[in-house]
Amino acid sequence: MTHKLLLATSMISLLLIGCAQTTADLAGKNNISDANHIEGDTVSIDENTFGNGSVENYNSSSDGFKSIYFGFADYSVSSNMENNMNHNIEVANATASKIKIEGNCDEFGTDEYNYALGLKRAKAVKDSIAAQGIDTSKMVMVSFGESNAVCTEPSDSCYERNRRVDIRLMK
Numbered sequence: 001m002t003h004k005l006l007l008a009t010s011m012i013s014l015l016l017i018g019c020a021q022t023t024a025d026l027a028g029k030n031n032i033s034d035a036n037h038i039e040g041d042t043v044s045i046d047e048n049t050f051g052n053g054s055v056e057n058y059n060s061s062s063d064g065f066k067s068i069y070f071g072f073a074d075y076s077v078s079s080n081m082e083n084n085m086n087h088n089i090e091v092a093n094a095t096a097s098k099i100k101i102e103g104n105c106d107e108f109g110t111d112e113y114n115y116a117l118g119l120k121r122a123k124a125v126k127d128s129i130a131a132q133g134i135d136t137s138k139m140v141m142v143s144f145g146e147s148n149a150v151c152t153e154p155s156d157s158c159y160e161r162n163r164r165v166d167i168r169l170m171k
Contacts, residue, residue, distance in 0.1 A: 058161050060150045064091045065099075065167035068125050069160065072106075075120035077128050085125070088167055089132045098170040101126050103143040104150075106159040111145055118143030125165045140170060 061067045066084040068077060077085060092099055103118030103125075122141040130136045151158035 058150070060161075060164065061088075061166040061168060063095075063167075063169040067167075068121075068165040070121055070163045070165075072159075072163065073109075073117070074163075075117060075124050077124050085128055088125075089129055089134065092129055092134050092138070092167075093132075095169060098138050098140060100168045100170050101129075101139055101141045102148070102166045102168065103141070104148050104162055104164050104166065105144075105146045106162040107146045107149070108159075109146075114145035115143050118145050121163075121165050125167070 058069075059067050065088050068081050068084055068088070070076075071078065101122045103120070103122035105114040105118050105121075107114075109117065119141065122143060126136065126139050126141055129139065146162070149162045150164075151161045
């Protein structure tokens, strides 16, 4: 019995000694603390740039509607999109057709997160339109997540253009 206990203790000691590497042993071996390995693959996102008027001149909606843009990871319609929303409400009110409200995202986040965020953005626009008396049975929502990008350059202004809701007439 003592022989088995001694053998088990020795095996456990060898296992623990073999696993005891220090942080210094791992330095420079593609770990994330070695910033030189990831520096060229990262981009910076300036979350404070939205709302300075940079995206308001773009429109990927059709049929007379205007795109609604959102801040990073945001799904509330901001006050600087009020003119676009008022315009869209007028166009929706003037048509007898159903409208499709399409939520879109930038490439940051998982597919599931971006799909859900796109749906939340579409719902926020739908709710804003409905609050002005437009019948919700005339509206259909869809989320494209990150799959319907209008810009693919690695820049803040490009990412801003992809954080949007587009509105189209259903045909």
